[in-house]
Amino acid sequence: MTPFQSLLACTVLAVVLSAPALAAQGDRVRLRGEDCHDASGELITSLEENWRYWHQWPHFIQICPLYNPNGQVVFYLLTLRFDKFDELGVPESVLTPKLPTERVPSPRLFDVRGLVLGQLPKNFPGDIPGEFHVTFTDWHDQFPWRIEMRIINWAVSGTRDLEPMTWNPAKYRYEEPCRRVQKVP
Numbered sequence: 194m195t196p197f198q199s200l201l202a203c204t205v206l207a208v209v210l211s212a213p214a215l216a217a218q219g220d221r222v223r224l225r226g227e228d229c230h231d232a233s234g235e236l237i238t239s240l241e242e243n244w245r246y247w248h249q250w251p252h253f254i255q256i257c258p259l260y261n262p263n264g265q266v267v268f269y270l271l272t273l274r275f276d277k278f279d280e281l282g283v284p285e286s287v288l289t290p291k292l293p294t295e296r297v298p299s300p301r302l303f304d305v306r307g308l309v310l311g312q313l314p315k316n317f318p319g320d321i322p323g324e325f326h327v328t329f330t331d332w333h334d335q336f337p338w339r340i341e342m343r344i345i346n347w348a349v350s351g352t353r354d355l356e357p358m359t360w361n362p363a364k365y366r367y368e369e370p371c372r373r374v375q376k377v378p
Contacts, residue, residue: 222262222337224270224327226318229257232271240271243298247273250283257317261335268310270327272300272317302367311367314355315344336360340367 232254237245247253257270300317302310319325324345329337338360345352356370 220262220330220332222260222329224257224259224317224329226257226274226276228260229255229270229272229274229318232256241298243296244271250278250281252281253277259329259337261332261337263335265335266305267329267336268302268304270300270302270313270317272313273297274318275316276318309366311358311369313340313342313358314369315342319344 231252234248236256237248237254244254253274255272255274257272258266259268259270261267297316299312299314301312304310313325313327315325317325317327326343326345328341328343329339330341331337331339340358342355342357343352344350344355358367358370360366361368
């Protein structure tokens with residue numbers, strides 16, 4: 194077991210013991226930003242450099258559990274919480290000159306063993322001004338086979354749905370959709 198996988202296993206136990214309420218309606222379960230918590234320093238040091246860069250601001254790299262309708266953790270999302278900068282008192286004037294030149298890492302989905310299942314096309318729970326809703330549907334054996342994504346009240350383009358991601362069991366990962374966007378009337 195890799196250090197990342199053992200740290201993820203410890204996180205699983207901690208999350209299961211805390212068991213927050215689910216944002217579930219039938220077989221639709223929405224990922225909740227309020228369920229996210231700080232990633233451990235050990236987890237962060239096991240990540241690539243473009244993730245570790247952001248650790249200089251505490252509480253910014255977070256891990257978010259996804260619960261199935263029965264309340265069990267299915268997998269985790271590792272994300273950068275851009276929505277926390279104001280809350281953490283990080284002024285943009287301090288941040289802007291320090292942004293890395295390489296691309297900001299996309300949120301990653303990991304199973305409870307630490308295996309990568311895919312990555313989301315947008316930051317979760319969203320960048321200011323707006324929200325990014327991520328809903329898991331089409332459950333088979335307590336595992337979601339479809340990820341629906343909606344951007345709400347984005348500054349210029351309004352509310353829109355992104356193409357859903359679907360589970361490919363042969364590849365053991367979510368298939369990334371083409372980047373076509375569906376405007377919501």
